[in-house]
Every structure is written in structure tokens, then in C-alpha cells.
Amino acid sequence: MTTTKDQGADHGAATGAVAAGSPASDAFAHQPLWKVRLALWRRSLGKTWGLFRENKMGMFGLGLILLFACMAIAHPILMATVWDPKIYDPVTGYSAVELQFVIVEGEPTDPSTQISLQEARLRLNPTVKVGQTVTIPVQPAPPSLKGPNPHLLGTDPQGRDILSQLLYSTRAAFFLGAVAALTTVLIATTVGSIAAYFGGFIDGSLMRLSDLILLMPLLPVLILVSALFEINMVMLGLMIGVLGGFGGVAIVLKAQALSVKVKSYIDAARVAGGTHWHIVLRHIIPNVLPLSFLYMMFGVTEAIAIEATLSFFGLLNVPMTWGIMINTAQNNGYLLSGTSYWWLLFPAGLAVTFLCFGFFLVGRGMDEVINPRLRAR
Amino acid sequence: MLKFFIGRLVQMVILFVVFLSIVWLLLQLMPGDISDTLIGNPDIPMSVRLELKARLGLDQPLLQQYITYITNFFFRFDMGVSFSRFPKDVSAVLLEALPRTLVLFLSSTLFAFWLGFKTGKLIAWRRGGRSEQFLIVSGVFLQTVFYPWFAIVMLWLFGFVFGWFPIGRFITAELWLGAPFEANDIFGRLIWTVVIASVAYGIARIVIGRVAKDLVTRERLAMLLGLLVVAAVVGYWAVNPAAKFAWDIVHHTILPVITLGLVAFGAIMLLTRASMLETLGEDYILTARAKGLPDNVIRDRHAARNAMLPVATSLVLALSFVIGGGIVTETIFSWPGMGLLFLQAINVSDIPLAVGALAITGVLALVGHLVADVLYAVLDPRIRIA
Numbered sequence: 219m220t221t222t223k224d225q226g227a228d229h230g231a232a233t234g235a236v237a238a239g240s241p242a243s244d245a246f247a248h249q250p251l252w253k254v255r256l257a258l259w260r261r262s263l264g265k266t267w268g269l270f271r272e273n274k275m276g277m278f279g280l281g282l283i284l285l286f287a288c289m290a291i292a293h294p295i296l297m298a299t300v301w302d303p304k305i306y307d308p309v310t311g312y313s314a315v316e317l318q319f320v321i322v323e324g325e326p327t328d329p330s331t332q333i334s335l336q337e338a339r340l341r342l343n344p345t346v347k348v349g350q351t352v353t354i355p356v357q358p359a360p361p362s363l364k365g366p367n368p369h370l371l372g373t374d375p376q377g378r379d380i381l382s383q384l385l386y387s388t389r390a391a392f393f394l395g396a397v398a399a400l401t402t403v404l405i406a407t408t409v410g411s412i413a414a415y416f417g418g419f420i421d422g423s424l425m426r427l428s429d430l431i432l433l434m435p436l437l438p439v440l441i442l443v444s445a446l447f448e449i450n451m452v453m454l455g456l457m458i459g460v461l462g463g464f465g466g467v468a469i470v471l472k473a474q475a476l477s478v479k480v481k482s483y484i485d486a487a488r489v490a491g492g493t494h495w496h497i498v499l500r501h502i503i504p505n506v507l508p509l510s511f512l513y514m515m516f517g518v519t520e521a522i523a524i525e526a527t528l529s530f531f532g533l534l535n536v537p538m539t540w541g542i543m544i545n546t547a548q549n550n551g552y553l554l555s556g557t558s559y560w561w562l563l564f565p566a567g568l569a570v571t572f573l574c575f576g577f578f579l580v581g582r583g584m585d586e587v588i589n590p591r592l593r594a595r
Numbered sequence: 596m597l598k599f600f601i602g603r604l605v606q607m608v609i610l611f612v613v614f615l616s617i618v619w620l621l622l623q624l625m626p627g628d629i630s631d632t633l634i635g636n637p638d639i640p641m642s643v644r645l646e647l648k649a650r651l652g653l654d655q656p657l658l659q660q661y662i663t664y665i666t667n668f669f670f671r672f673d674m675g676v677s678f679s680r681f682p683k684d685v686s687a688v689l690l691e692a693l694p695r696t697l698v699l700f701l702s703s704t705l706f707a708f709w710l711g712f713k714t715g716k717l718i719a720w721r722r723g724g725r726s727e728q729f730l731i732v733s734g735v736f737l738q739t740v741f742y743p744w745f746a747i748v749m750l751w752l753f754g755f756v757f758g759w760f761p762i763g764r765f766i767t768a769e770l771w772l773g774a775p776f777e778a779n780d781i782f783g784r785l786i787w788t789v790v791i792a793s794v795a796y797g798i799a800r801i802v803i804g805r806v807a808k809d810l811v812t813r814e815r816l817a818m819l820l821g822l823l824v825v826a827a828v829v830g831y832w833a834v835n836p837a838a839k840f841a842w843d844i845v846h847h848t849i850l851p852v853i854t855l856g857l858v859a860f861g862a863i864m865l866l867t868r869a870s871m872l873e874t875l876g877e878d879y880i881l882t883a884r885a886k887g888l889p890d891n892v893i894r895d896r897h898a899a900r901n902a903m904l905p906v907a908t909s910l911v912l913a914l915s916f917v918i919g920g921g922i923v924t925e926t927i928f929s930w931p932g933m934g935l936l937f938l939q940a941i942n943v944s945d946i947p948l949a950v951g952a953l954a955i956t957g958v959l960a961l962v963g964h965l966v967a968d969v970l971y972a973v974l975d976p977r978i979r980i981a
Contacts, residue, residue: 275732432911433610434617435960437919438937438953442618445941445949446625519739527923530743531938544744553927554762556751567744574739582735 269587276583282576286388286569293385305367306379308386308538313367314355314377321350358552361561372561374543375550384565387539391522391573394455398521399514401459402467407510409464410471411502414479415494424468431465440524444533451536454528458521467513471506478505508588515581519574526570540566596972603968607961612665614957618950619664623657674954675947679940685951689933691779693955695765696932698786699924700917700959703852707859707913712906714860715867716899719875720890730864737861742920746927749854760850763929767843774840781840788828796824810892851928855920859913866909871902907970914963918956 249257270276297303305313319333326332333354338346346352361372361380371380409428413421440457443449449457478484479502487497528534529541532549536542543566547553552562648654652663667673674685718727754762761767766778799820807813832841874880875898883893922934929935933952940948 275735429606430610430613433607433957433960433964434614435918435953435956436915438922438956439618441922441938441941442949442953443621445944446621523739523741526741527743527919530923531926533941540741541743544747548747553747554751554755556748556755563744563747567741567748570741570744571736571739574741575736578735578739 266587270583273583273586275579276586279576279579279581279583282572283580286573286576287392289385290388290392293382293389296385297382301379301382302367306382308378308383311379311382312377313369313373313379314357315359315362315365316353316355318351318353321346321348321352323348358559358562371565374546374562375552376546380543380561380565383538383543384540384569387543387566388569388573390451390536390539391525391570394451394525395518395521395577397452397455398458398462399517401456402462402517403510403514405460405463406467406471406513407503407506409468410473411475411498411506413468413472414475415498415502421472424464425472428465428468431461432469434461436461437524437527440528441531441533444528448535449528450534451525454525454534455521458524459517462517462520467510467517470513471509474509475502475506478502508584512581512584512588515577515584518577519581522570522574522577540570599972600969603965607965611957611961615665615668615954616661618953618957619661622946622950668954674951677940677945677948679943679945679948685947688936688948689951689955692931692933692936694779694782694786695930696921696925696934697959698782698848699851699855699930699932700921702848703854703856704859704910704913704917706852706856707863708906708910710856711860711863712867712899712903715864715906716871716894716902718864719868719871719902720894720898722872731868734861734865737858738865740858742858743923743927745858746854746924749850749857750927753850761847763927765844765847765929765931766840767847770843771840776837776840778840778844781837782844784837785832785841785844788831792824792828796820799824851924851930854928855917855924858920859916862916863906863909863913867902867906870905871898874898874902877901904971904975907974908967910967910970911964914960914967918960 297306303311305311318331319338320331321335321338322332323335326334333352335346335348338352341354342352355377357373357377358375359369359373359377361370362368363370369379369381371384374380374383409424413424440454443457444454484497484501487501492500525534525539526541526544529536529539530545530548532542532545534541544563547555547559547562552559555562645654652660655663667675672686674689677683677685677688680688714730718730721727750762754760771778800817803813803816803820807816832838835841880893880897883897888897921932922938924930925932925934926938933955937949937952937956939945940952
């Protein structure tokens with residue numbers, strides 16, 4: 219204890235070390251401060267992890283996220299090693315199963331090898347004649363393992379590999395989720411802490427801004443914005459982050475910061491001569507952070523869902539995402555194809571769902587760690 | 596209570612003006628203006644463009660334009676002329692679509708709240724067991740499911756595979772060909788009968804509460820009354836010459852309402868469960884048990900009523916979802932409401948119509964918030980007094 223004070227260290231951490239109160243705190247007393255901090259941090263992290271591990275749903279969610287992370291990493295590796303970009307590129311790749319048909323007059327008796335003259339003229343060129351053998355590319359091709367270039371999940375109506383699109387979009391989803399969630403948490407933590415600590419006019423104006431943003435119908439506004447301007451992934455992530463950060467999350471974090479502000483260690487820090495910024499940065503924000511991380515998880519869920527919806531409407535300026543995959547299927551008339559063309563709708567839809575599911579479950583698991591009342595009794 | 600209500604109302608109006616101003620600013624941020632769409636046509640001389648600019652008031656200073664925009668909206672309900680449906684006013688186009696969207700929003704929200712509250716209450720009461728696990732997982736799944744995809748699957752499954760419901764749209768065109776009624780008239784009359792019936796039911800329920808002191812009689816009477824009201828509404832429409840047409844509209848409404856409602860249901864069920872679990876730990880529940888009250892009384896009267904508070908606030912959360920989800924639902928089910936109008940307007944760059952739809956959506960969101968606030972104040976006396 220004396221050592222830490224002699225080093226002119228920050229009082230909050232010193233109180234923290236004493237407050238830990240276990241016999242181990244004597245051992246800390248003769249170590250440099252950063253080591254004490256690190257040890258405390260590691261211990262609390264280990265405790266949190268231990269609590270989180272007991273939550274089966276949360277662990278399942280974490281597993282799902284890791285699975286998607288592997289998918290995201292796999293894509294560039296596969297593109298560099300196994301997949302030929304000409305065939306497997308998610309946007310410009312092309313390959314089709316080519317089937318041979320014999321042109322017949324009238325209705326074909328065997329549709330798998332024959333084609334009527336009328337349809338052949340429509341699909342190929344008007345000069346073909348009865349009796350000719352023609353090759354017609356079949357898209358979307360069903361999943362298959364055969365051939366030199368197998369498409370494990372088939373191809374889309376434009377002959378592009380679905381699996382490659384799926385993996386490529388995973389990276390985009392993670393990227394967007396990270397940008398949106400980090401922006402949200404950064405802004406919301408700052409806004410919430412500042413509003414709670416300083417109160418008065420700052421608090422009032424920031425909270426009115428939050429009210430305004432909360433009242434805005436988010437999705438319609440984003441639809442209008444992406445229709446008026448060219449929006450890419452980074453901009454969308456920042457927009458969702460800023461709106462979320464100044465909006466609902468800031469209100470929740472402010473409530474948390476308020477409950478921290480009235481604790482006696484804040485008074486102690488102030489009496490000891492801590493400046494306002496020191497108290498906000500060192501005492502309030504660290505105590506709000508666990509809740510911030512929780513909202514980060516929910517933020518990722520929301521951001522991914524919004525992005526997928528916007529790109530489903532075809533409003534975003536991005537090369538390929540899960541939403542665009544479904545949009546492609548819809549635009550080519552496979553909306554109600556259901557299970558007969560399942561690889562067009564189900565992989566992309568389930569990918570969005572399960573990634574959101576994973577982040578949401580992790581968020582719920584963290585919620586139970588932070589709020590002991592929710593834990594199973 | 597009245598003071599609280601008026602205070603909130605004033606706040607909402609101010610917020611709406613700010614919202615409208617932001618939308619207007621967004622439009623100004625866009626490069627060029629509407630007259631620039633004529634640049635591409637070499638046959639239109641510069642003078643015509645300038646004239647158009649002058650006629651639309653685009654040559655005036657920005658502040659003047661802003662004031663005109665706001666006053667036109669508030670005092671004349673004038674949002675300009677739609678480009679894609681040319682001679683029609685934006686307000687006329689929107690007013691026609693508004694009831695359909697309102698019905699979609701209201702009925703799916705009510706469906707979600709009713710079912711979500713009931714299920715959440717029950718699973719919190721019977722803690723543990725398979726059904727709880729299953730319901731929690733499906734609740735989380737519904738909450739995180741990719742909504743457009745979910746709607747497509749619902750449409751495919753119930754409209755296409757089972758064939759129970761029509762595939763999208765508001766009416767069956769063949770049936771209405773040469774019909775002596777307007778679809779909108781029938782729809783309006785349907786809405787009115789339901790509204791009148793619910794108001795009558797509500798009043799009768801209050802009367803029963805005053806008259807019957809005994810709990811069992813009260814509940815029996817309420818149930819009888821409910822059946823009576825439903826029978827009256829169905830009976831009125833069954834003997835009506837427009838029965839076939841009314842049923843056609845209802846038939847088209849069911850699937851979108853259920854689809855939109857199901858997703859909101861997940862969130863509400865989970866919230867009710869969490870809130871119920873918290874309430875069940877309170878001391879007054881223990882007291883109620885100690886008094887020897889029957890289980891369902893403790894559950895419904897002591898726990899569920901107090902657990903309702905956070906659920907009522909979540910109306911706001913559900914609202915933001917229902918508005919966003921409404922656009923998706925209307926697109927996938929080709930439901931000709933405001934959301935579909937909004938997207939169509941966006942796709943053909945019909946800016947006045949898109950902005951108008953957004954503004955009306957903003958009004959809906961505000962009214963929803965106001966309702967939630969008032970509901971909360973009614974349910975929780977602490978809010979009213981503070």
C-alpha cells in the first residue's frame with residue numbers, strides 16, 4: 219500500500235487493490251502498479267469467464283460466432299489455393315453445368331434430354347432447327363461434388379458459386395458489425411458517462427438528442443439515406459453506430475453511470491484531488507464498460523440485420539452480401555421456389571439468422587454475468 | 596395526468612418538427628434539385644427549366660423554402676405532387692394506403708402482445724422443463740431471424756405448400772371484377788365494426804367489473820361477453836351481401852399479420868418472462884402464498900400485473916420493429932400499404948412521395964410513443980405523481 223502511494227500512483231487503483239481484500243493483496247503491495255492492475259484485470263476476467271462458461275446458451279452462441287469467424291478466414295485462403303477466381307469469384311465468377319438437348323417438334327417426351335423447338339429458339343437463337351443437338355447452360359445448378367469444379371452449395375441464377383458468396387459475405391458482415399458496434403460503444407460510453415457525471419445543461423441536451431434519435435424510425439430513415447446517397451459498408455456501419463450510440467444505448471449507459479457516480483469512491487477520488495476528466499476516464503468509464511460490451515453484442519446483431527435488409531432491397535453499394543444473395547434469388551423469380559431451389563434462399567437467410575443468433579446469445583450470457591438476478595436459481 | 600399528457604404532446608410536436616427538418620436537410624444535401632432531371636433532355640430549353648424552378652419555388656432562398664415546406668405540411672397537409680402517380684397529391688396517395696398499414700401494425704402488435712404476455716407469464720411460472728427451453732430458444736430465434744427471409748419462408752410454406760392463404764396482395768382481383776363494392780369501402784367498414792365491437796366490449800367489461808363482485812362470476816360473464824361480441828361481428832358480416840368480399844380481404848390479411856406478429860412475439864415473450872421472474876422474487880408474492888391464495892390468482896393478479904410494466908414500455912421497442920418490419924412485410928406480401936409505397940417511391944426516385952411516407956411513418960412512431968407513455972403512466976402511479 220505504501221509503495222503504491224510513494225510512486226505517486228492513482229488513488230482509485232490503490233483503493234481498488236485494497237478493496238480486493240484477499241490475503242493476496244499483501245503480495246501485490248511490493249509490485250509495480252501496472253503489474254497489480256494486470257493481475258486484478260486477469261483475475262476479474264477469469265471470474266467473468268468462469269461465470270459465462272456455465273451458461274450453455276452463451277457458449278453455444280460463442281461457438282456459432284467462432285464458426286462464422288472460421289468461414290470468414292477460410293474464404294481468402296480458399297481463393298488463393300483451391301478456387302479458380304474465374305469460376306469461384308463471388309461477384310464475377312461464372313460456371314454452369316452444360317447439358318445437351320435434342321430439339322424436337324412439339325412437346326418433348328423426355329424433358330431431361332429433349333427440348334421443344336419453340337423454347338430452344340427462345341433461349342438460344344432463332345435459327346436452330348429440329349433434330350439438332352444443343353448445349354444449354356443450367357443455372358442455378360444444384361449442389362454437387364462432381365466435376366473438376368464442384369459447387370458444394372450449387373450456383374446462383376447467374377452461375378456464381380453460392381458457397382464462395384456465403385463465405386465472402388461473412389467477412390463483410392463481421393466487418394460491418396465490428397464498425398457499427400465499436401462506434402456505438404465508443405460514443406454511447408462517452409456520452410452516457412459525461413451526461414451522468416456533469417449533469418445540468420450537458421445532460422439535458424444530450425438526452426434530448428437521444429430522445430429524438432429514439433423516435434426516428436431507423437430502418438425507413440436508412441432506406442431513404444441509402445436511396446439518396448451512395449452508401450458503402452463503412453459509411454453504413456458508422457451511421458448505425460452513431461445513431462445507436464447517441465440514441466438508446468446512451469440512455470441505458472447513462473443510467474448505469476449515474477449509479478456509479480453516487481458511489482463513495484468517486485467522492486474519495488474527488489477529495490484526493492482527482493480532476494473531472496480523471497474521474498470520468500478512470501472511475502466512471504471502467505465501471506460502465508461491462509454494460510457497454512453487452513450492448514456491443516446486441517449492436518452487432520442489429521447492424522447485421524439492418525445491413526442484410528438494406529441490401530435485400532438492393533439499396534447498398536456493396537459487391538456481395540447475404541442480403542444481395544437473397545435479392546438475386548428474388549429478382550430472378552425464385553422467391554417462392556422453397557425447397558426445390560433451397561440453396562438460393564436458405565444458406566444466406568440462415569447465415570444472417572445464425573450469426574445474429576450467436577451474437578444475441580453471447581449478449582444474453584453476458585447479461586446474466588452482469589446481472590446476477592437473471593441467473594438460474 | 597392531463598398535465599403529463601399535454602407536456603408529452605408538446606414535446607412530441609417539437610420533436611416531429613425537428614425530425615421533418617432533418618429529412619428536409621437530407622434532401623438539400625443531395626446534389627442538384629428536381630429541375631435537373633430535365634438536363635438529360637436536349638429538347639427542353641434552359642428557359643423551361645428556369646420556369647419550372649420558379650414554379651416549384653426552388654429559386655427562392657433556402658430559408659424561405661424551408662418555411663414554405665413546414666407550413667405547407669402543418670397547415671395545409673400538402674406534401675407536393677407525386678412524380679410516379681403524377682396528377683395525384685402525395686397526401687391523397689398516402690391517405691389511401693394509411694388504413695391498410697395501420698391495420699397491419701395494430702393487429703400484429705396486439706397479436707404479439709397478447710400471445711407474448713400469455714406465454715411469457717406461463718413459462719416463468721412453470722420454471723424449468725423442456726417446454727420452457729424450447730420456447731426460450733424459439734423466442735431468441737424469432738428475435739434474431741433475418742426477417743425478409745422469414746417472411747419469404749412463411750409465404751412459401753403457408754401460401755404455396757399448404758395453400759391455406761393467398762400468396763400476397765390485398766384482394767383477389769378476379770373475385771372483385773365487376774363487384775358492386777369498392778375494396779377500400781369494405782375494408783373501412785370492417786375496421787369500423789371491429790373498433791365498435793372492441794369499444795362495446797371494453798365498456799361492458801367495466802360494467803361487469805362494477806356489478807359482479809364475485810371473481811368467478813366476473814370471469815364467466817366476461818368470457819360469455821367476449822363470445823357474444825365475436826358472434827355479433829361474425830353474424831353481422833355473414834348476413835351482409837358483401838360477406839364474400841369481406842372474407843377475401845380478411846383472408847389476405849391473416850398471414851402478413853401473423854408473420855409480423857410472430858417476430859415481435861419472441862421479444863415480448865422473453866421480456867415478460869424476465870420481468871415475471873423478477874416479480875416472483877418479491878415479498879408480496881410470498882405474502883400471497885402465505886395467505887393461501889390459489890396459484891392462478893397469485894400468478895394473474897399479483898405477479899403478472901406488476902410484471903406488465905416493463906412489457907408496456909417495450910411497446911416502444913416493438914413499435915420501431917413493427918415499422919421497419921412493416922416495410923419488409925408489405926414488400927414481400929405485396930401488401931399495398933405505406934411501406935410498399937415508400938419503397939416503390941424510392942426505386943423510381945419519387946422523392947416527394949418517399950419523404951411524405953417517411954413523415955407519416957414518423958407521425959405513427961410519435962403517436963405510438965405517446966400511447967406507450969400514457970399507458971405507462973396509467974399503469975404506474977409513480978410516473979404520474981413524479
